[in-house]
Ligand code: G4P
């Protein structure tokens with residue numbers, strides 16, 4: 001997605017060979033116009049999938065997921081990372097290990113908001129090692145719902161998540177795939193400029 005790639009090049013900050021900072025439009029401040037375009041792109045790609053819900057994870061997945069849900073006219077559910085007292089009991093949960101942060105979080109979704117007849121698009125901001133997506137797929141599976149695919153804003157193609165998930169036959173739609181952050185520069189995977 002050209003507008004996203006342009007934004008990454010203009011406003012992204014390469015912090016190291018593995019970390020891209022995009023606080024100015026995705027992870028802290030949000031660019032609503034760009035989020036709308038991202039939501040539209042996910043909606044276009046999944047318009048015939050019969051989706052009934054979008055599932056994401058707090059916090060940075062919520063903005064792009066909400067835009068897609070608005071355009072598709074379906075609800076957006078975000079997995080919570082902290083146990084909420086009012087949620088206790090009636091939950092699907094999964095453990096998500098972050099290699100980046102070296103911590104394990106339990107994520108959860110209320111059984112009220114995910115049903116066995118749901119057809120789900122999972123959305124997240126980054127795909128690195130794929131742990132968050134695996135946890136969300138686990139939760140969708142626990143509900144007996146169907147995961148139609150996974151929409152990612154920025155995939156770090158030099159980490160393993162995308163490869164592992166695609167090898168399992170899971171449909172992954174990444175709107176920007178970064179092949180390298182070497183030399184302080186963002187390089188996109190070939191064929192992803194459209
Ligand atoms: P994984 O789910 O693919 O295995 O990813 P990982 O554990 O590495 O990611 C942990 C957190 O760091 C996630 O955010 C993820 O979105 C974010 N992240 C991973 N790589 C990058 C990167 O290069 N740049 C930025 N900006 N973020 C990255 P989170 O902790 O869930 O936070 P948030 O959703 O509240 O923002």
Ligand code: NA
Nearest residue numbers: 027060125126
């Ligand atoms: Na994030």
Ligand code: NA
Nearest residue numbers: 060061124125
């Ligand atoms: Na995220």
